[in-house]
Amino acid sequence: xxxxxxxxxxxxxxxxxxxxxxxxxxxxxxxxxxxxxxxxxxxxxxxxxxxxxxxxxxxxxxxxxxxxxxxxxxxxxxxxxxxxxxxxxxxxxxxxxxxxxxxxxxxxxxxxxxxxxxxxxxxxxxxxxxxxxxxxxxx
Numbered sequence: 001x002x003x004x005x006x007x008x009x010x011x012x013x014x015x016x017x018x019x020x021x022x023x024x025x026x027x028x029x030x031x032x033x034x035x036x037x038x039x040x041x042x043x044x045x046x047x048x049x050x051x052x053x054x055x056x057x058x059x060x061x062x063x064x065x066x067x068x069x070x071x072x073x074x075x076x077x078x079x080x081x082x083x084x085x086x087x088x089x090x091x092x093x094x095x096x097x098x099x100x101x102x103x104x105x106x107x108x109x110x111x112x113x114x115x116x117x118x119x120x121x122x123x124x125x126x127x128x129x130x131x132x133x134x135x136x137x138x139x
Contacts, residue, residue: 006082006112014112015084019072025064031057035117044127067092068099075105084110090125097134104129 006014014033021029031053034040040050050056064070075087086108093099106125113119 006114006116008079008081010116011082011084011110011112012077012079014116014118015077015079015086015108015110018110018118019074019086019088023071025070027057027060027064030060033118034121035113035115035119038118039120041120041122043122043124066095068095069093082112082114084108084112086110094134100134102130102133104133 018030018033021033034053034056036053038051038053038056040056042049048059050059070092071090073089073091075089076085077087078085087105088108089103089105091101091103093101104125106123109120109122109124110118111120
């Protein structure tokens, strides 16, 4: 928190790289977007908090395998200095639930350090909506 903040332009670029890496399903590229002391915070009951790039990277392989066809569509991106808020529509096929499709909306809050790496991500999404969609009978 004590390090200088980035310009809005550099923050926007860091967030764009991160979302592109997520959409490419590239665990190494995703991890390369975050700082060594990265904090990944989830507000959803289904999410799992992780601290540190190494711990985050270790979780990505399983996450990307279970969330097949993962895609984040950006609805809105608000940037101020080294902070950003990104509203998204996330879609994926949950392999562990019999390949059921899920579509939810959420918001990421980011803090980006002077080095251009994401230092903190807070993810807000409704786990109840995920449960509802998983409980729906096939169409």
